Amino acid sequence: MELLQCIDLNKNFKKKQILKNINLSIPRGKIIGLLGKNGAGKSTLIKLINDLLTVTSGQILINGKPIGVESKKIISYLPERAYLDKGMTVDKTIKYFEEFYENFDSEKAYKLLKDLGLDTNQKLNKMSKGMQEKVQLVLVMSRKADLYILDEPLGGVDPATRDYILDTILTNFNDGASVIISTHLISDIERILDNVIFIDKGEIILTAEADELRNREDASIDEIFRRMFKC
Amino acid sequence: MKFDFDNNIPIYLQLVTELKRDIISGKLSAGERLPSVRDLALDLKVNPNTVQKALVELEDIGLVFTERTNGKFVTEDNSLIEKYKQEYANTMTQKYMETMRKIGLSKNEILLLINNLGGNV
Amino acid sequence: MLKKLLKYDFKSIFKVLIIFYILAIFFGVLTRVFFSFKNSLVLEILGEISQGAAISMMCSTLINNLMRMWVRFKGHFYGDESYLTHTLPVEKRTHYLSKILTTVITLFVSFGVIFLVLFTAYYSKENLLFFKNLLLPLAEIYDSSILGIIALFMFVLFLEFLNILQCGFTGIILGHRKNNAKIGFSVLFGGLAFFASQIIVVAVLFGIAIFNKDFMNLFVTNTALSMETIKSMIYISISCYTLVSVLICFVNIRLFKKGVNVD
Numbered sequence: 245m246e247l248l249q250c251i252d253l254n255k256n257f258k259k260k261q262i263l264k265n266i267n268l269s270i271p272r273g274k275i276i277g278l279l280g281k282n283g284a285g286k287s288t289l290i291k292l293i294n295d296l297l298t299v300t301s302g303q304i305l306i307n308g309k310p311i312g313v314e315s316k317k318i319i320s321y322l323p324e325r326a327y328l329d330k331g332m333t334v335d336k337t338i339k340y341f342e343e344f345y346e347n348f349d350s351e352k353a354y355k356l357l358k359d360l361g362l363d364t365n366q367k368l369n370k371m372s373k374g375m376q377e378k379v380q381l382v383l384v385m386s387r388k389a390d391l392y393i394l395d396e397p398l399g400g401v402d403p404a405t406r407d408y409i410l411d412t413i414l415t416n417f418n419d420g421a422s423v424i425i426s427t428h429l430i431s432d433i434e435r436i437l438d439n440v441i442f443i444d445k446g447e448i449i450l451t452a453e454a455d456e457l458r459n460r461e462d463a464s465i466d467e468i469f470r471r472m473f474k475c
Numbered sequence: 476m477k478f479d480f481d482n483n484i485p486i487y488l489q490l491v492t493e494l495k496r497d498i499i500s501g502k503l504s505a506g507e508r509l510p511s512v513r514d515l516a517l518d519l520k521v522n523p524n525t526v527q528k529a530l531v532e533l534e535d536i537g538l539v540f541t542e543r544t545n546g547k548f549v550t551e552d553n554s555l556i557e558k559y560k561q562e563y564a565n566t567m568t569q570k571y572m573e574t575m576r577k578i579g580l581s582k583n584e585i586l587l588l589i590n591n592l593g594g595n596v
Numbered sequence: 597m598l599k600k601l602l603k604y605d606f607k608s609i610f611k612v613l614i615i616f617y618i619l620a621i622f623f624g625v626l627t628r629v630f631f632s633f634k635n636s637l638v639l640e641i642l643g644e645i646s647q648g649a650a651i652s653m654m655c656s657t658l659i660n661n662l663m664r665m666w667v668r669f670k671g672h673f674y675g676d677e678s679y680l681t682h683t684l685p686v687e688k689r690t691h692y693l694s695k696i697l698t699t700v701i702t703l704f705v706s707f708g709v710i711f712l713v714l715f716t717a718y719y720s721k722e723n724l725l726f727f728k729n730l731l732l733p734l735a736e737i738y739d740s741s742i743l744g745i746i747a748l749f750m751f752v753l754f755l756e757f758l759n760i761l762q763c764g765f766t767g768i769i770l771g772h773r774k775n776n777a778k779i780g781f782s783v784l785f786g787g788l789a790f791f792a793s794q795i796i797v798v799a800v801l802f803g804i805a806i807f808n809k810d811f812m813n814l815f816v817t818n819t820a821l822s823m824e825t826i827k828s829m830i831y832i833s834i835s836c837y838t839l840v841s842v843l844i845c846f847v848n849i850r851l852f853k854k855g856v857n858v859d
Contacts, residue, residue: 257857258775275522291858295682298855316685327679343600344684407520414517435480436522455485455525464482 245308247272247391247422248293253302255288255446262288263446266302272390273419275436277454277465278426280443281473286426287324289443290395294321306391317346320389324396326376330369334362334379341383353386356412360405374400385412392416392423398432406432431466440465442472486521490529498538498549499560506551509539597686601694609664609702616657617709623650624713631717650717654710661706662757665699666764670782674772678858688853692765696845699761703754737823748834755837762844763790769851793840800836801829 246269253266263285270276280286291297293304295311306315328337334357341348357364360378368376381397392413398406413423414436425433434440440457442450449472450457454465461468480489497503509515512530516523530547533539537555541547550556575585623646630643672681673691681691731742738745767786774781805811810825821829 274524294679296679296856296858298857313685313687316683319683321679321683323679325676325679327676329677329680340604344597344686410520411517414520414523417513417516417523431482434482435486435520438522438524455487455528458483458485459488462483466482 246270246305247307248424249303249305249308250289250293251303251305253289253292253304254300255285255292255297256300257288261446263292266446266448268441268448268451270391270422270424272422274438275413275417275423275425277430277433277437277440278424278443279428279430279440279465279469281428284443285446286443287395288446290321290393290424290426293393294319318390320384320387320392322381322384322392322394322397324399326373326380328368328376328380328383331367333367334364337368337379337383338364341386345387347388349386349388353382356382356386360408374402374405377401378405381409381412385416390421392421393426394423395426396428397425398427398429410436430469431464434465437465442469444473480519480521487525487528487532490519490521490525491532494529494533495538495559495563499556499563503549505549505553505556507549508545509547509549511546598690598694598697601686601690602697605668605694605698606701608668609661609698610705612664613657613660613702613706616653616660617706620650620653620657620709620713621716623647623653624716626650627717647717650713654713657706657709658703658757661699661702662761662764665695665702665761666768669695669765670768670772673852673856674768674778674858678856682856682858689849692845692849692852695765696758696762700758703757707750707754738827752834752837755834755841759793759837759841759844760790762841762848763787763793765848766844766851769848772856789844793837793844796840797833797836801833804832 248268248270250266250268253263254261255263266289278286278289288297292299293306293311295316304311306319309315329340332340338350338353341353342350354364357379360382362371362375362378362382368379371379377400381394384392384394394413397409401409410433413425417423425437427433434454437454440450440452440454441448452460457465457468461471463471480486494503503509509530510518512523512526516526519526530539534541534547536559537552538550538559539547540550572585575588580588626646627643627650630639630646633639671677672695728742731745735742735745740748764782764786766789767782767784770785771780771782772778801811802815805815810822811829813819813821813825814829
């Protein structure tokens with residue numbers, strides 16, 4: 245049974261069709277890149293999977309079952325925006341995650357935070373945007389989830405931290421789990437991708453294994469993307 | 476083990492080449508135990524699945540074998556390693572010759588060059 | 597899970613309300629102090645001022661109790677924090693119940709504090725007697741004790757607040773299905789829901805009136821109704837209103853379960 249399946253998925257919003265007939269299947273144990281321009285529908289698809297939007301038509305199945313409490317237990321989602329309660333300290337936020345998520349590893353969280361040089365006593369609203377993003381990433385990666393969904397994890401981050409993030413993703417990797425990374429900064433992450441999904445104007449235009457695609461087109465994924473989406 | 480990957484070429488192929496080089500140069504000696512897939516992946520910063528694929532390739536050509544409970548090992552077949560070393564040396568030399576020919580050097584000029592500079596290598 | 601949600605919801609609302617509680621009690625005490633000096637005009641004026649402040653604090657408590665919960669509802673389910681809320685492995689019904697129960701608990705506490713403030717500011721043997729005498733005729737008519745009347749009154753008041761709260765939630769849930777002017781629509785739908793809830797009670801009374809001549813008198817004539825009729829009407833209205841509250845709860849949860857569309 246596939247980890248994640250989208251079947252004939254459509255999403256309309258304000259009379260526009262944002263996602264058209266999305267069909268995809270995510271197996272376990274893979275790192276997948278969801279690649280597309282801004283506004284292509286990446287975030288919409290991710291929000292649908294995470295119950296933040298309602299489906300117009302079609303189905304989303306996680307381990308064969310529709311979205312619900314069970315699917316939320318095994319999905320760890322990193323949104324593109326700040327979503328934590330800013331009045332809380334990092335310590336309190338960790339405690340919060342511990343309470344609601346059985347598979348949250350607070351030891352790991354503290355270790356990652358230490359590596360990144362973050363003070364856990366600080367309130368989130370006293371931290372810079374970059375630091376808040378790091379905290380959010382740590383929290384997401386500290387869960388022993390089956391599916392990690394990272395929406396633009398490398399966005400506003402410096403190169404050293406970028407490396408650290410990629411390292412963390414690789415360290416977290418295990419056969420039973422998959423990672424979906426949605427980004428438009430392709431060259432930074434393409435070497436760790438198993439598969440790529442190209443999405444444009446709400447439709448999936450390409451699904452392939454990364455290395456196979458490189459072989460076929462004799463170019464990097466980044467280059468292939470540029471060719472396909474030339475303005 | 477760190478080297479820069481070229482995103483334009485399938486990663487696993489580059490990994491195969493790199494590991495092959497390590498084996499034929501003796502950096503990974505015959506019969507030596509290879510690091511685990513996980514360790515290699517973390518070290519090289521590539522996807523474990525890619526590492527696995529590369530190791531399967533190496534197994535297919537006989538340079539690596541798996542001992543089920545103990546992991547993966549470099550072959551003990553020294554003649555095979557020697558064979559690949561020759562193959563690699565040949566290919567590299569041919570490439571070099573081609574490149575030098577392209578800028579108009581004759582075979583003698585090339586040999587002279589190697590003699591003069593070869594000592595510094 | 598419900599307990600955990602309650603803990604966080606309660607903590608966050610209580611942090612704000614406690615300020616109002618303290619201020620209300622403070623002014624209640626001041627009122628008592630100032631009014632205890634009978635002969636000074638200045639102190640009498642100060643007493644009036646602190647009385648006003650106490651009353652305004654009590655009103656603020658109740659208003660804040662409701663409004664802050666509305667804001668929290670909107671923020672948690674439709675704002676930035678919704679990215680965390682909706683991805684928690686918690687059913688929507690549990691989320692909703694947490695908000696309702698938190699308000700029920702805080703309303704109880706608020707009522708308790710208001711009682712305390714009134715007690716602090718105004719309690720005296722004369723005042724108590726005056727109050728008892730005021731309510732006695734009412735109690736006799738309704739064939740119950742003074743305490744019973746007060747309890748009934750408190751219950752109705754509490755029910756009314758709960759209803760306003762839930763209608764507010766209905767408004768927010770429906771209002772956020774619109775693409776624009778979400779707050780405007782939320783207020784509109786909330787108001788309509790509240791209006792509808794009141795109409796239902798009247799409609800039920802009218803429905804009964806069709807079969808009961810005495811009840812019909814309420815709608816049709818100006819003649820005074822018998823005590824018995826009035827008593828039954830009041831009890832029926834209250835029961836009906838309670839059921840309406842429960843109904844709104846179910847409706848809201850149903851609507852909420854249909855899902856959200858977060859920006």
